[in-house]
Amino acid sequence: MKRSSAWYLAVLLVLGCGGGSEAGSEAEMAETAEMAETAEAMNEMADAALACVVMGDAEGRQSPLRELSFSYDGGEGLLCYGAPSARERVVMGDLVPYGEVWRLGANEATALHLSAAVTIGGVALGPGSYSLYATPGETEWEFHLNSEYDRWGIPIDAVVQGTEVGSFMAMPSATAEMVETMTFEQVDGALRFSWENTQVDIPLGM
Numbered sequence: 001m002k003r004s005s006a007w008y009l010a011v012l013l014v015l016g017c018g019g020g021s022e023a024g025s026e027a028e029m030a031e032t033a034e035m036a037e038t039a040e041a042m043n044e045m046a047d048a049a050l051a052c053v054v055m056g057d058a059e060g061r062q063s064p065l066r067e068l069s070f071s072y073d074g075g076e077g078l079l080c081y082g083a084p085s086a087r088e089r090v091v092m093g094d095l096v097p098y099g100e101v102w103r104l105g106a107n108e109a110t111a112l113h114l115s116a117a118v119t120i121g122g123v124a125l126g127p128g129s130y131s132l133y134a135t136p137g138e139t140e141w142e143f144h145l146n147s148e149y150d151r152w153g154i155p156i157d158a159v160v161q162g163t164e165v166g167s168f169m170a171m172p173s174a175t176a177e178m179v180e181t182m183t184f185e186q187v188d189g190a191l192r193f194s195w196e197n198t199q200v201d202i203p204l205g206m
Helices: 002-016 022-049
Strands: 065-072 075-082 106-114 118-120 123-125 128-135 141-146 164-170 172-187 190-203
Touching (some): 075 172, 123 164, 164 190
Antiparallel strands (some): 075 106, 106 128, 118 123, 128 141, 141 164
16 A cells, blocks of 8 residues: 555646646656655665564474564554463463563564654653563563664573663563463553463553
8 A cells, every 4th residue: 555655646746747848747757756766665664664573484483473563652563573382381480480581482582663752661762673571570570672673582691681772660460361372462552461371561652
């Protein structure tokens, strides 16, 4: 729709500029075509910015890549994450230890792509791409926003932590039922993380 709308705008401009000299019409048509190409290029750049980064072959992974498209006041976002499953394992406090920084998924770093500025968990972010990590706890989680997103999710060492742009705390709660595969969804102005018997809401625009 974005590309076709750009060319549709070009056609309208050409029609609206009719009635001039032939040379003038040709010049106007050339200028309009250039404007349409520029608009299309800008649309392609915007589309590319909101795209998940995949490192290596994603086929056959035990934890598939999942995407969550979401909207907020003034912009659009895309959350990209590897979605692991419990597979009869104890997740929180065991597979995912408490008190340790976690990539909040599997495979690549969990990435957050934003088309416009927004505040997440009280942290003001400009348009762009970020990675999202977490330090889970039994009664409180800390989320970490990082400027480095196009990387494998581990290790989360001092170099990675040195590019953190902000962090915030959130309270976990119990899910209504067991969630086998880790998932994110947009719920009531938040991005909700759910896995096993735990869910945490990440405030969006607050």
